[in-house]
Amino acid sequence: MIDELIERLRKGDRKAVARLITLVENDEEKAREIVRKIYPLTGNAYIVGITGPPGAGKSSLLDKLIREARKEGLIVGVIAVDPTSPFTGGALLGDRIRMQGHATDPGVFIRSMATRGSLGGLAKATNDAIKVLDAYGCDIIFVETVGVGQVEVDIVKTADTVVLVTIPGLGDDVQAIKAGLMEIADIFVINKADREGVDATYFELSLTLDFEAEKWEKLGWRPPIIETIATTGKGVKELWEKIKEHKKYLESSGRLEEKRRFRIEEEIKTIASGIIASKVEASIKKGELEDLIREVLAKRIDPYTAADRIIREVM
Structure with missing residues (x-):
């Protein structure tokens, strides 16, 4: 059965992709067999992590980023990691609802996955699901984390570029972000930038980045701060350009290979x-x-x- 599904995946069968992801999510033994067989087909997709606290508008922003990627003809995969339903064990929120405009687009594959108790903002099977989408032929894979605050640092073990989404008026939550996620973000986004307090949030993030000025100079990349309004699309194009710019930086500096080596080790x-x-x-x-x-x-x-x-x- 698995060999047949993989053959169908190689021919672009979306139903086979969905079935393989279900298997890697639910059956550990089958997951091993699937990964072993598709692994030579992987390594071509670029992985972007979208993380941040609940209510920051990650799904709405991702919806607009998918549009930007599709304008360039890229095949897009999305894994939206949701909280687990206490009744079914499945994904509770189903962030695909916010991205339903892409449902009929054959160049976009969206899948919700449940955390199933994983505390790092990601489901255990996320890495295997990414490999399935990579083998399927996705050029870019977005991974949206569950939104549980500063414990979401596991995304750095998965993504090439990490985008941290926050919003004005979080108050003490900004301190939590600085305590944990600041270390792993490559790009900062202040979404819902039409709200009061956007300037204060920008100032706080800038100030925190200034404390690490020497580190950014050494790395050759200082995380930019971009203001967006996901509902209107304001700032999304700039964010997409920064994601591409970060990819070029990683490739030219040799950091992309370093990151992927770290991911494999982890x-x-x-x-x-x-x-x-x-x-x-x-x-x-x-x-x-x-x-x-x-x-x-x-x-x-x-x-x-x-x-x-x-x-x-x-x-």
Whole structure:
């Protein structure tokens, strides 16, 4: 079945793409087989992460960015990572609703994915879904994170360019942004720029960037701050140009290869950690570690010693 789906994917069958993403999302064993078989077809898509706090207008902005990409004839993939429904386990908000204008465009593939408990703003299967869209032939893949504030830093392990979207009037939330996401953003966007307080937000972000002036000079890229109004399209063209400009910077400076090497390293570590964790969990469920747990409970050994023994067992 998987071989047939991959063959259909290579021929541009959108239904096969959807089915393969469902498999990598729901079946870990099949996900491994799929990634193993499509991996030689990947590596051509450029990945842009759209992140930021809830209510910043990420989906509306993304809708307009898709239009800019399509004007240039690019094949676009979108993964919108949503909170998990407590009833179905599926994506709760369905950000595709805001992008429904692209539903009939064969050059755009949009998929919502549920976080399923992942705290980094991304679903566990996001990287595998990106590979499916890459193998399908997407030129650019947008990944919109769930919108949970400063823990969304996982996007840096996935995207080539990270766009941080904020809005005027966040108050203390700007401090949270500076504490976490400021470190990973390549481009800053102040959306809903027709609101009161836009100048103050611009000043705060500029001031924070000024503190790192030496770092930006060394890197050769200072993150720009762009004001947009997603509902009217104001500033979207400028944002799209900055995304392309950042791509050129990464390519010319050799930073794109560095970023992708870092991503591969992080992905391997994540997969390896997951494999070990699942083996430990399986051993606990079988009761194989019961004696060890009792020893820790009786204070005969400490948890670190127990963990070392478990690792030796599962390895």
